[in-house]
Amino acid sequence: MAALNEGQGSMKVVFVLFDSLNRHVLSPYGGRRVPTPNFARLAERTATFERHYVGSLPCMPARRDLQSGRLSFLHRSWGPLEPFDDSFLEMLCRAGSYSHLVTDHFHYFEDGGATYHTRYDSYDFIRGQEGDPWKAMVQPPWERLRQMYHERQFSQSARDKFRRNIVNREFIKDESEYPSVRCFAAGLEFIERNRTADDWLLQIETFDPHEPFTAPDRFREAFTTGWNGPVRDWPRYGRVDELPEECEELRANYYAVIALCDFLVGQILDCFDAHDLWRDTSLVVTTDHGFLLGEHDFWAKNRMNMYEEIVHIPLFVYDHRRPGNAGVRRSALTQTIDLAPTFLDLFDVPTLADMQGRSLLPLLDADGSLRSGALFGYFGGAINVTDGRYTYHRFPPDPRSQELYQYTLMPTHIWEPFKPEELAGATLAPPMPFTNGAPVLKIPVIERSPMFDNYGPGALLESDTRLYDLADDPGQERPLAAPEIEEAMTRLMQELMRASDAPPEAYTRVGIEATW
Numbered sequence: 001m002a003a004l005n006e007g008q009g010s011m012k013v014v015f016v017l018f019d020s021l022n023r024h025v026l027s028p029y030g031g032r033r034v035p036t037p038n039f040a041r042l043a044e045r046t047a048t049f050e051r052h053y054v055g056s057l058p059c060m061p062a063r064r065d066l067q068s069g070r071l072s073f074l075h076r077s078w079g080p081l082e083p084f085d086d087s088f089l090e091m092l093c094r095a096g097s098y099s100h101l102v103t104d105h106f107h108y109f110e111d112g113g114a115t116y117h118t119r120y121d122s123y124d125f126i127r128g129q130e131g132d133p134w135k136a137m138v139q140p141p142w143e144r145l146r147q148m149y150h151e152r153q154f155s156q157s158a159r160d161k162f163r164r165n166i167v168n169r170e171f172i173k174d175e176s177e178y179p180s181v182r183c184f185a186a187g188l189e190f191i192e193r194n195r196t197a198d199d200w201l202l203q204i205e206t207f208d209p210h211e212p213f214t215a216p217d218r219f220r221e222a223f224t225t226g227w228n229g230p231v232r233d234w235p236r237y238g239r240v241d242e243l244p245e246e247c248e249e250l251r252a253n254y255y256a257v258i259a260l261c262d263f264l265v266g267q268i269l270d271c272f273d274a275h276d277l278w279r280d281t282s283l284v285v286t287t288d289h290g291f292l293l294g295e296h297d298f299w300a301k302n303r304m305n306m307y308e309e310i311v312h313i314p315l316f317v318y319d320h321r322r323p324g325n326a327g328v329r330r331s332a333l334t335q336t337i338d339l340a341p342t343f344l345d346l347f348d349v350p351t352l353a354d355m356q357g358r359s360l361l362p363l364l365d366a367d368g369s370l371r372s373g374a375l376f377g378y379f380g381g382a383i384n385v386t387d388g389r390y391t392y393h394r395f396p397p398d399p400r401s402q403e404l405y406q407y408t409l410m411p412t413h414i415w416e417p418f419k420p421e422e423l424a425g426a427t428l429a430p431p432m433p434f435t436n437g438a439p440v441l442k443i444p445v446i447e448r449s450p451m452f453d454n455y456g457p458g459a460l461l462e463s464d465t466r467l468y469d470l471a472d473d474p475g476q477e478r479p480l481a482a483p484e485i486e487e488a489m490t491r492l493m494q495e496l497m498r499a500s501d502a503p504p505e506a507y508t509r510v511g512i513e514a515t516w
Helices: 037-045 059-068 088-094 142-148 161-169 179-194 217-223 244-275 336-346 361-365 483-499 504-509
Strands: 012-018 047-053 098-103 122-125 200-205 282-287 298-300 315-318 329-335 374-378 383-386 390-394 405-408 427-429 440-444 466-469
Touching: 012 244, 012 336, 037 244, 037 315, 047 361, 059 088, 059 336, 088 098, 088 336, 098 179, 179 200, 179 244, 217 244, 244 282, 282 336, 329 336, 329 361, 329 374, 336 361, 374 483, 383 483, 390 483, 466 483, 483 504
Parallel strands: 012 200, 012 282, 047 329, 098 122, 098 200
Antiparallel strands: 047 315, 282 315, 374 383, 383 390, 390 466, 405 440, 427 440
């Protein structure tokens, strides 16, 4: 291991987390469509991870993986951090380190995410993104607004996310008023106030570039399409059925938000340069997942196969005690679950035995191997695995009729608690290996569940099991018929499911043998 600098006993960390940041549009990963000079600057200062993958999706399941260092999608859909989960932030607090969250990600403040932000010592919530119930306007000027917005992103219905977004945008005009801009400004304010103190972690988390793809005008100017219709910056989740010019407008608006994100990364780098924070402050930058922009004839995520554009994500890591590692690239197979052990390792706090993730810091000194494969998925969808060369996506024969249970002590969906009819069939299951001795509710999934047709079994538009060779077919356009490779990937899937303490029905629903 490389020798560490003096002052290794103290640690300061800035953790920047984006939402839906596509790896392949960033210049350090070969992207050319959008200039991203600040991400290029970032890569010059950090270790760039080449094969970093998601675990559980979408948003809050990814954040549960991030905080707990464990996969959750085999047991639970979107929901809060559980009472038995070991949050790395609580562990840092017990060890005497301070953590602060600055976020405009409003899902933290709904029923299905309300236990995450309270794990930090303090937090700052920036309002106004997407469907955040921020501004109160009982009777908006509907006729004017109806003409402004495309019909597919317009609604007058109470509590509808499109309605809330339209109202919010009436109060976001100047660049300084955009939530992501305010989010990073608050993060920089924290750094300015606390940069001479020791032992803290700052998480700057923005919902951008998540849809709707809204950016200040100056970032949009480089991506003019000639579109003269109403505001069109929020694609549906599903198959592409728009005309080409409408598709180009949607993509152009995403590119504009990427340019904004690049600018915001530049603000962090400028701050590091101005105060020479590279000397005593570490930096991690990543995202929760990617987003389809028409690839494979789909928009977004959740409904389709977990293609590389969704699951293969960017990661940049800088440990100030290892400045000689700046600019290196690492090929080890890594996942979101590795972030919790990495942050604990930065602060010299031991990880727990039930954390599946591994610290990434040894890889900064020399490339190596952390795992033979990475398991990932949505609750109720396919179980997916990659070994870095192949990806294997194994679906239930009939997703709508599979045996499926939620294991939880926090029965809430994104926006609401479980319905009494969902809870009617609940039983109390014995403790699972990762529940720290706590029994859990075992709740059958029913079609009346709010998650069923949103990001659950009923949402799937693709459900055919398939194998891809990323070396010969990086665009995943030609499913591979190779029984021997499929058998090997099935064995790898079994091994990783066992390590994740998958319940018995998880094996049954995808037609593979349970192994213990």
